[in-house]
Amino acid sequence: MATATMPASSAKGAPMTQEEKKVIFASSLGTVFEWYDFYLYGTLAVIIGKQFFSALDPNSQVIFSLLAFAAGFIVRPFGALVFGRLGDMIGRKYTFLVTILIMGLSTFIVGILPTYASIGVAAPIILIGLRLLQGLALGGEYGGAATYVAEHAPHGKRGAFTSWIQTTATLGLFLSLIVILGTRTAIGEEAFAEWGWRIPFLVSIFLLAISVWIRLSMNESPAFKKMKEEGKTSKAPLTESFGQWKNLKIVILALVGLTMGQAVVWYTGQFYALFFLTGPLKVDGATANILIAVALLIGTPFFILFGSLSDKIGRKPIIMAGCLIAALTYFPLFKALTVAANPDLAKAQATSQVTVVADPNECSFQFNPTGIAKFTSSCDIAKQVLAANSVSYENVAGTGPAKIKIGDKEIESYSSKGLPADEAKAKDAAFKKATIDELRAHGYPAKADPAKMNKPMIIAILTLLVIYVTMVYGPIAAMLVEMFPTRIRYTSMSLPYHIGNGWFGGLLPATGLAIVAQTGNMYNGLWYPIIFATITFVVGMLFVKETKDVDIYAKD
Incomplete structure (x- = not known):
C-alpha cells in the first residue's frame, strides 16, 4: 500500500486551488467525450449489425454486432498495459493526448466507413479493427484519469473528487443516447436506419477537437512531477507491477475482490437493462432510450454521494453492499420490469x-x-x-x-x-x-403496447439499477488508486480495472444472450452478473483491506 509524505498543497483539509479544480474538470469532461465515442457503438449495435453483417441471418447479425462490441472490451487490458507503462514512465498528461486521439479518430472513421453492401467482407473487418483501436485507447484512459484526479485531490476528499470521473461513463452513455434520440426524431426512423446512424459518429469529430484542446491545457500530476524531479520514476513498470508478488497479489485481489463484481453490476444496470427492454420485452428503441436516459439523469448524482460517503465510512462497505444487494434483487427487479413494460407478455x-x-x-x-x-x-x-x-x-x-x-x-x-x-x-x-x-x-404480444406501460414504475426500477451502479462504481477509483504506489500506480490499477470491466463486464450482453438462448428462460442471463457479484462480495469481504486513510504519495 502507498505510504509516504504528500505535497503540502494536498494536506488533509486544505482546499483545492482554482487551477486544480479546473484541471480536474477538464480531465472529467474529456473522459465524458471518450466514453461517448465508445458507447455509440453499443447503443447502435442492432443497426450496425444490419449494415456490416448483412450476409448473416437476423439472429446472427445481432450476435456478431454484440461480439464486435465486446471486442473493444477484450483488448482493453492490453491498452492498460501499453498506456499504463507510458503513463508511469513519461507522465499522465501526454498519455491522455494519445488515447483521446486514437479514440476520436477511430469513431469518426466508423461514420464514413462503407457498409457490407458496398465493399463486402472488408467492411466488418475494418469495423472490428476500429473497435479494437477504441478498446486499446480506452484501456489507457481510465487509469490515467483516475490517477490524475486522485493525485490532485486533498487527502480525505479523494472519494469525492474521483467520483466525478466515475460519472463520466454514465454521462458519456447519456450523451450518446441524447444525440441518437435527437437524430432519430429529426430525420425519422427509416432514414436513421439507412444512413442517419452515421451522424452521431461524425459529430464526434467536434468533441475530439474540444477534448484535444482540453488535454493540451492540462498540467502534469503533482505527484508524478515530484517523483520525476527526484529521479524516482519506474524504469520497468510492467515488471514491478506484475513480476513481484507483493504487487501482483494486490492486482489479483483488486480484480476478484473489487472490479469483477463492480463491472457486472455496472453493465447490468445500464447496458443489459437496455437490451432487456428492447429484446425480450419488445419495447421500441426510442422509448427504451428515453427511459434509460431519464433513469441515468436521476441516478448520476449518486456517484458523487457514494464517493463522498466513502471518504467518511470507507470504500469497501459501500462497494460490497452494492454487489450483495444487486445479487439478491436482480431477479425480482427484472420480473417487475416485465410487468411494468409489457404487462401483456407478463x-x-x-x-x-x-x-x-x-x-x-x-x-x-x-x-x-x-x-x-x-x-x-x-x-x-x-x-x-x-x-x-x-x-x-x-x-x-x-x-x-x-x-x-x-x-x-x-x-x-x-x-x-x-x-x-x-x-x-x-x-x-x-x-x-x-x-x-x-x-x-394466447396473448403473447408482437411488441409492447405503449399505452399499457407503467412508465413511472419502469423509471423507478431502472433508477434503482443505476443506484446499484453508483454504489459499486462511485468509490472504486479512489480505492484502486490507494492500493498501489505512485511509481507503478497507472499500470497496476489499470490492468485489474480493465480485465474486470473489459472481460467480465464487456462480455455480459453476449454471454447473457447465450445463456438465454440455451435455457429458453429470458431471466436466466441474470445468473452471469449474480454469480460474479457474489464472488466479489465473498472475496472482498474476506481479503480486501480498507484504503480510505492511505497516503497515496508513495516513493516505493
Whole structure:
C-alpha cells in the first residue's frame, strides 16, 4: 500500500486551488467525450449489425454486432498495459493526448466507413479493427484519469473528487443516447436506419477537437512531477507491477475482490437493462432510450454521494453492499420490469406457459457466434422460432419430432435435414405462421403496447439499477488508486480495472444472450452478473483491506 509524505498543497483539509479544480474538470469532461465515442457503438449495435453483417441471418447479425462490441472490451487490458507503462514512465498528461486521439479518430472513421453492401467482407473487418483501436485507447484512459484526479485531490476528499470521473461513463452513455434520440426524431426512423446512424459518429469529430484542446491545457500530476524531479520514476513498470508478488497479489485481489463484481453490476444496470427492454420485452428503441436516459439523469448524482460517503465510512462497505444487494434483487427487479413494460407478455407467461417437448439428443447448443452453424433438427428449429419471437419456454424431454406446447395447444415441429430448398422453405413458413398465430391467440404480444406501460414504475426500477451502479462504481477509483504506489500506480490499477470491466463486464450482453438462448428462460442471463457479484462480495469481504486513510504519495 502507498505510504509516504504528500505535497503540502494536498494536506488533509486544505482546499483545492482554482487551477486544480479546473484541471480536474477538464480531465472529467474529456473522459465524458471518450466514453461517448465508445458507447455509440453499443447503443447502435442492432443497426450496425444490419449494415456490416448483412450476409448473416437476423439472429446472427445481432450476435456478431454484440461480439464486435465486446471486442473493444477484450483488448482493453492490453491498452492498460501499453498506456499504463507510458503513463508511469513519461507522465499522465501526454498519455491522455494519445488515447483521446486514437479514440476520436477511430469513431469518426466508423461514420464514413462503407457498409457490407458496398465493399463486402472488408467492411466488418475494418469495423472490428476500429473497435479494437477504441478498446486499446480506452484501456489507457481510465487509469490515467483516475490517477490524475486522485493525485490532485486533498487527502480525505479523494472519494469525492474521483467520483466525478466515475460519472463520466454514465454521462458519456447519456450523451450518446441524447444525440441518437435527437437524430432519430429529426430525420425519422427509416432514414436513421439507412444512413442517419452515421451522424452521431461524425459529430464526434467536434468533441475530439474540444477534448484535444482540453488535454493540451492540462498540467502534469503533482505527484508524478515530484517523483520525476527526484529521479524516482519506474524504469520497468510492467515488471514491478506484475513480476513481484507483493504487487501482483494486490492486482489479483483488486480484480476478484473489487472490479469483477463492480463491472457486472455496472453493465447490468445500464447496458443489459437496455437490451432487456428492447429484446425480450419488445419495447421500441426510442422509448427504451428515453427511459434509460431519464433513469441515468436521476441516478448520476449518486456517484458523487457514494464517493463522498466513502471518504467518511470507507470504500469497501459501500462497494460490497452494492454487489450483495444487486445479487439478491436482480431477479425480482427484472420480473417487475416485465410487468411494468409489457404487462401483456407478463400475463401471457403466467397463464399460457410455453414448453418445448423434444429428444435432448437432437437439441443443439443455441448460441451461434460464427454464424455458420445450421440448425436442422426439429428441436433446434422450434427453439429458433421461439427465440426469434423473444418467447421464454421450458424444456421437457420427449420422443419423436419436437413439439411446442402453448397453453393447451400443441404444434409439431419438423426437421429440414435433407429436404429440398423449396420444401424446407414452405415448411418453415407454415411452422412459423402456426406458432406465431397460436402465440397471439394466447396473448403473447408482437411488441409492447405503449399505452399499457407503467412508465413511472419502469423509471423507478431502472433508477434503482443505476443506484446499484453508483454504489459499486462511485468509490472504486479512489480505492484502486490507494492500493498501489505512485511509481507503478497507472499500470497496476489499470490492468485489474480493465480485465474486470473489459472481460467480465464487456462480455455480459453476449454471454447473457447465450445463456438465454440455451435455457429458453429470458431471466436466466441474470445468473452471469449474480454469480460474479457474489464472488466479489465473498472475496472482498474476506481479503480486501480498507484504503480510505492511505497516503497515496508513495516513493516505493
